[in-house]
Every structure is written in C-alpha cells, then in structure tokens.
Amino acid sequence: MSARIIAVTNQKGGVGKTTTVINLAALWARFAGNGRILVVDMDPQSSLSELFLGSEFTIDRNNSEMPTIKDVLQGLPIQNAIYEVELGSVGQYNASTLHVIPSRDELREIEMVLPSTTNGMFILADQLYNIKDAYDTIILDCPASLGTFTQTALFAATEVVIPVSPGKFELRGLVNLREEIEKAQSPRVNPNLKITGVIPLRADRTNLAKQTRDSLAQYFPNLILPSVPNRVAVAEAHAAAMDIFEYSPSDDAAAAYEAVLAELIRRGQNG
Numbered sequence: 453m454s455a456r457i458i459a460v461t462n463q464k465g466g467v468g469k470t471t472t473v474i475n476l477a478a479l480w481a482r483f484a485g486n487g488r489i490l491v492v493d494m495d496p497q498s499s500l501s502e503l504f505l506g507s508e509f510t511i512d513r514n515n516s517e518m519p520t521i522k523d524v525l526q527g528l529p530i531q532n533a534i535y536e537v538e539l540g541s542v543g544q545y546n547a548s549t550l551h552v553i554p555s556r557d558e559l560r561e562i563e564m565v566l567p568s569t570t571n572g573m574f575i576l577a578d579q580l581y582n583i584k585d586a587y588d589t590i591i592l593d594c595p596a597s598l599g600t601f602t603q604t605a606l607f608a609a610t611e612v613v614i615p616v617s618p619g620k621f622e623l624r625g626l627v628n629l630r631e632e633i634e635k636a637q638s639p640r641v642n643p644n645l646k647i648t649g650v651i652p653l654r655a656d657r658t659n660l661a662k663q664t665r666d667s668l669a670q671y672f673p674n675l676i677l678p679s680v681p682n683r684v685a686v687a688e689a690h691a692a693a694m695d696i697f698e699y700s701p702s703d704d705a706a707a708a709y710e711a712v713l714a715e716l717i718r719r720g721q722n723g
C-alpha cells in the first residue's frame with residue numbers, strides 16, 4: 453500500500469504547524485512501528501529539523517555536506533537524505549524509529565529558481581513517488597508562506613491538514629490557502645488532493661476561540677478535527693526539544709494529539 457502524503461500547511465506564521473507535525477509524527481511512529489513514518493521539513497527555518505536532529509545539524513556549517521531537502525529538490529535521490537531518529541519509550545508509548553528529511557537555512561537559495569527549473573515544482577512529487585511504498589504516512593511541514601515550498605508540497609501531497617489558531621486574520625488567510633489548494637487540485641497538477649481536516653489549535657475558553665471554531669465549522673463543514681488546547685507544556689516540550697509524550701505524557705494536550713491522530717487514521721481508512 454502506498455503512503456498517505458499529508459501536507460500540514462497554513463501560511464500564517466506561528467500557528468503551531470511544526471509543533472503539530474512533531475507531536476503527530478512522534479506518536480504515529482510509536483504507534484505504526486519502526487520506520488513506517490517519514491517527516492519532511494519544507495521550511496528553511498528548519499525548526500522541525502533542529503528538534504529531531506539537533507542544532508548541530510541545522511547550524512553547524514561542518515554538516516553542510518550532509519544532504520537535506522534542498523538536495524532532494526535539486527535531484528539527489530531521496531533515499532540519500534533520509535535520517536533515522538530514535539524515539540524513546542515513555543509510559544504507554546513504545547520506542548520507535550522515525551524517518552526525517554531535514555532542511556537547513558540554505559533551502560532559501562532555491563526558492564526563486566525552483567519554479568523556473570524544468571519540472572522543478574514536481575521534483576518533490578516524483579521523488580516521493582519512488583519511496584511511497586516504503587511508508588504508511590509521509591508528513592510535510594510547510595513554511596509560513598504560500599510560496600514555492602508550500603506549492604511544491606501541495607503538488608506532491610495526497611492530503612492537506614490545516615492547523616488554525618484563534619483569530620480573525622487567521623480566517624481571512626484561509627481564503628487564500630483554499631485558492632492555492634484549488635489550484636493544486638487542477639486536472640493537470642494534483643486532482644486527487646483532498647483536505648482531510650482542520651485542527652483548531654490553542655483552543656481555550658475565550659470568545660475568540662469559540663468564534664474561530666464556529667467560523668471554521670461553516671467554512672470547512674465536516675472537516676473539523678479534535679482541537680488541541682493552549683498548554684504551556686506544549687511550548688515547554690518544544691523548547692526542550694522533546695515531543696509532548698516524552699515531556700509530559702499525562703498532560704491533556706498529549707491526549708488531544710492522540711484524539712487528532714485517531715481521527716486522522718480513521719479518515720484515512722475511510723478513503
């Protein structure tokens with residue numbers, strides 16, 4: 453069976469995309485078993501890569517010969533840029549191996565040229581096609597823009613998951629995101645791409661969070677996934693370079709990510 457390829461995207465900065473990818477991937481890998489889940493860092497900010505591979509990888513220039521997503525987008529066979537990350541066991545969560553294709557800041561260098569390279573915007577799709585049978589799920593962590601790297605992810609993905617945090621401007625931005633998804637869904641690009649769900653993040657009891665949820669339910673009927681609360685443990689785990697299940701497995705945010713994952717798996721099974 454070939455992998456689901458899930459682009460996690462929202463062009464608004466700092467909504468919690470990367471944190472969501474980290475926690476879902478860490479949980480999914482423990483659940484699915486060694487090497488069945490791959491995450492790809494599509495963001496030159498490389499915060500996902502820093503968390504899983506350490507700042508030595510993302511910052512230290514001595515590592516510059518170690519392949520990243522930039523090399524993959526320039527044609528290096530994708531297998532050469534996959535790194536294995538060991539996730540420890542904690543409580544009811546098993547140890548597992550997660551696969552990661554990292555990025556570094558230098559990814560920026562190809563943002564302008566990739567679209568004018570022959571087939572450039574489809575290189576990621578072609579590369580992932582070659583490995584899709586080796587994985588259950590491939591998750592793409594997109595940057596805070598609708599530019600080259602988000603587009604190339606939408607061209608390669610089978611699904612889109614949209615994390616949203618409370619706020620009026622967040623909702624306005626979703627109109628543009630939807631247009632971008634519709635462009636990717638055009639017949640000659642990626643007609644089978646579908647939106648699997650929207651995750652209300654940092655959901656709390658404020659009116660703003662409630663209004664955001666209500667508007668989301670209207671704008672994306674039947675697509676709202678379980679929400680993730682605003683919890684200091686989530687931010688602390690991120691700062692400590694851990695997933696929430698290692699850092700604070702009893703926190704209700706850990707249970708919330710479990711609920712999101714269960715629903716993502718269910719929606720995947722229902723096609």
Ligand SMILES: Nc1ncnc2c1ncn2[C@@H]1O[C@H](COP(=O)(O)OP(=O)(O)OP(=O)(O)O)[C@@H](O)[C@H]1O
Pocket residue numbers: 464465466467468469470471472495497499594595596653654680681682683684686687688690691705
């Ligand atoms: N549920 C949450 N509760 C509390 N803090 C959170 C939650 N989710 C994310 N954060 C914090 O919010 C900040 C931004 O999160 P993150 O980096 O995941 O966002 P992003 O959308 O990936 O940002 P960018 O657009 O820059 O890539 C981080 O400090 C993170 O720890």
Ligand SMILES: [Mg+2]
Pocket residue numbers: 469470471495499594595
């Ligand atoms: Mg991010």
